[in-house]
Amino acid sequence: MKEFEHIQSAHCENGVTSSLLHHNGIEGVSEPMAFGIGSGLFYIHIPFMKVNGGPSISFRTFPGAIFSRTCKALDIPITRKKFNSEDKGMEYLDRQLDQGKITGCQVGVYNLPYFPKEYRFHFNAHNIIIYGKQGNEYLVSDPTMEETTLISEEDLRIVRFAKGVLAPKGHLYSPQLVKTTNLDFPKAIKAGIKRNCRDMLKIPGKPAGVSGIGYTANRVSKWRDQLGVRKASLYLGQIIRMQEEIGTGGGGFRYIYAAFLEEAYKYIMNDQLLEISNDFTKAGDMWRNSAMTMAQTLKGRATEQSDFDHIAEGMRIIEQQELMALNKLKSIKFD
């Protein structure tokens, strides 16, 4: 049996996808490639839904989508399983491991013992790899951590069957072993780009896709009046966390996407890919600056309405930057 190699990544699902494919003999799917082929770039501000008492904003696509889409684009079959019974879910995992199969595993982070306490909120869409068992402990490769780690059977059961939004229900997933001769990277890259442009530009409704950035900007202008300075500032803090924390690689995943376009150029020699990569790097820089401005408000140094308007205006400029980049990307004529 091939020894498992831990690879650290920025984001958990990219990392699990990349690592599982690498382990199964499929080379070339780096973290940015998994993110790009899986059309990971996104923006959504879900109205009327609160996460930890703040706005519900995401800079990436739906959990699970990156793994599914990347495997599908490369014609790699996958297996997925969720469980109603905890016992069956644990037994199934043990049987997989007995057969030498390593597997991706969705968990909640609140009870994840090896995570820093400060990061343990009730968030259920974290992904790790289980690659073995020693006595009563499972061998864990968490792509966001530098090193591999161990987790007890009891703790793993708790995190695999955490409850709440996006409850994992013991979710296990893995690619099925394939012959790796027919991987068509250019085709997968084009499909990933095309779908990502569609998701960002064509998805209906103002709060989803690139227009969602403007939607949030409009909300930001109103928060101070509606909620008061304290709560409005906390909401900005939540945007910072969704944008920079949770393994985004910086700048709300925009840098990872820029890295993907740069890597895609190795397969499709179209100079525009490099130009648009720079456009997304710039968008990432703008998001970072926006976070710095928001942090000033959060610390009580810039809390006037004009400061909130300034943040909102900055977000509208980011929206224009991304819109421009996506329109260019959409209009590339791949031959």
Next chain:
Amino acid sequence: MKTNEIPQDESALKNFTKEVCYAKNSDGNYETVLSKGWDVKKDALDAAWDDIEIQKEKAIIAFNKGVKSPLYFHMLNNLMDTSLLAQYSGYWKFTINRHMKPAVFNKLKDNKLKVYADLFKISIQDLKEIKI
């Protein structure tokens, strides 16, 4: 962002891990760099925890005034809201809201309290109090 601009600020990641960031190297190509943290993120995370502390302090005041049962405090202490607590405990949200009332909570039998105590990993006695 350039690789030499990646912030290396001390954060809650200390002694646990460093995180992967993507940035451009001196040749203008992307590479990954490990970061210890970024003050901007630390500010946001600290603010979220400060807010939780404020909510908990309010819960203690409400408990001392006899407005809320200690269950309200324990729920916040476990970063839960009533819908999440409902899913973990198996009680209806309506029932949980009733249990938040001191008069109702004080009459609850141990077998009902045990559900909460087990969930919060404390004893039934500790569930009836607020220890800080």
